[in-house]
Amino acid sequence: MRPLMPPVQTPDNLFHDGNPLTGELGTIVDAEHLNNEQAAIRDTQSELIAILTAAEMEPESTAGQLLVALNKLYAPLNDTLGALSTLVGGANKLPYFTASNAAALTALSSIGRDIIGKATVADVLTYLGLKEAAKRDVGTGAGQIPDMSSFTNASGWQKLPGGKILQWGKAGFPVGQTQVSVPFPISFPGVVSNIQLTFSDINFSAGTPSPTLAVVNGTVNGAGFGAYMSGAGGFNAYFFAIGS
Structure with missing residues (x-):
């Protein structure tokens, strides 16, 4: 001019x-x-x-x-520019808005700058050293990772992520009684897949006979089962059941 x-x-x-x-x-x-x-x-x-x-x-x-x-x-003057104009810049600082017409500064670390500079999510995961597990959702479906809520348990039972339930306990046979009803600690909501019985207190040194243990046919349901013992009674047996 x-x-x-x-x-x-x-x-x-x-x-x-x-x-x-x-x-x-x-x-x-x-x-x-x-x-x-x-x-x-x-x-x-x-x-x-x-x-x-x-x-x-x-x-x-x-x-x-x-x-x-x-x-x-x-750009014409507006709340955004007005908020930014109040800031005094500094090294390693990043502005952010605290309201529609107010802004502040926060520290920007070297890690933050590196992540901001990555072009893709894959680049960020590689930078952080995260493998395939970081890409998985939490759950019990295919390709998912179960969290601790999928492993609920209490005395005598354990639930697994896939839906299986493990249960265990003890059944007692009074003297002279060969069959008893055994309740599960919790009911199986679906099916009972397997029940195993083993003696818990046979005294071999005293010559105690070892009778047969079995699950009574037609007695198995989600709430329990019938157990049979071929001897004179007075024994206890452990049970272990798998179901869903």
Whole structure:
């Protein structure tokens, strides 16, 4: 832009009308001053047209073009810019918004910068050293990883992620009684797949006979089963059951 043009060459640098009564002449404008005015006007126009050109606009005989061009080139003041303008930047700091018109700074570590710079999720997982397990959902379906809620248990029973239930306990046979009903610690909601019986207190040193143990046919259900012992009674047996 051209330097500021000089004022009109009068004692007070102002234009004056003539006064016929006093014989005072009006200000005579010389060619230099008019040339300066023309140059200043054209220079100002050139500067304004340069702004329109930068905004990819053509000069038109309509008002408001300059404002439109400036708004295209520079974001108008709003809450977002106002919030950011209150911050004082610093090394390793990242701005974040605390409200629609407020912002603050938080520390940005080298790890944070590295992660932000990764192009894909796979790149982030590789950077963190995470393997295939990091891509799995929690659950008991195919390709999922069960959490501890899938391993619920209490005294005498254990649930597994796949839906299987393990149960165990002890059945007692009073003297002279060969069959007893044995309840499970909890009911199997589906099917009972297998029941195993073993003696718990046979005394071989005393010559105690070892009778047969068996599950009574037709007695198995989700709540329990019937156990048979072929001897005189007075024994206890362990049971272990698998179901779902």
